[in-house]
Amino acid sequence: MASTSTSDWATTKLFDDIEELKADRTNWDVWKTQITLILKHCKLLPYAEGLKPKPLPVPAVSSGKAPAGSDPANAADIEEWEQANLETQIQIFIALDYETASLVNGKEVVANIWSALKSCFEGKGLTAVAMLASKLWQYHIQTENDMSIQIQDMKNTTLKLSSLSYPPQ
Numbered sequence: 001m002a003s004t005s006t007s008d009w010a011t012t013k014l015f016d017d018i019e020e021l022k023a024d025r026t027n028w029d030v031w032k033t034q035i036t037l038i039l040k041h042c043k044l045l046p047y048a049e050g051l052k053p054k055p056l057p058v059p060a061v062s063s064g065k066a067p068a069g070s071d072p073a074n075a076a077d078i079e080e081w082e083q084a085n086l087e088t089q090i091q092i093f094i095a096l097d098y099e100t101a102s103l104v105n106g107k108e109v110v111a112n113i114w115s116a117l118k119s120c121f122e123g124k125g126l127t128a129v130a131m132l133a134s135k136l137w138q139y140h141i142q143t144e145n146d147m148s149i150q151i152q153d154m155k156n157t158t159l160k161l162s163s164l165s166y167p168p169q
Helices: 002-014 028-041 075-093 098-104 110-121 125-137 147-163
Strands: none
Touching: 028 075, 028 110, 075 110, 098 110, 110 125, 125 147
């Protein structure tokens, strides 16, 4: 009994100091390392990395005709995968800021979420271009903040887009 509560406490404690992943990429490396360690600790990393795909239903073998709508023979495996997939999604989503969460919202398989985050934040592919272009196009100058910092932020975003060969020449 004590080991369960100690384990629950340790798992809860893992999230105490994790900052949400910011859409501006400033904390991606540290965030990814922390989340990866948590997912390893919770034995959920293989789901995020796509190493444990959802099992395909195996028809139940019966002597005679199977009733319509019967559960597959591996229903327990499918349910276990769905639970682990959901738990992994929760672990990731609670550590995302709103803007970042909106990039992966609607994805039901955690491996797709993890892949989209890596693609976006590791600066590879069309996802990264789309996120940076969206950030630049939706940028709002805030008069109460230092103008030079905001202009530099826009320049940095433009440079990142250029490094990804956007716009195409």
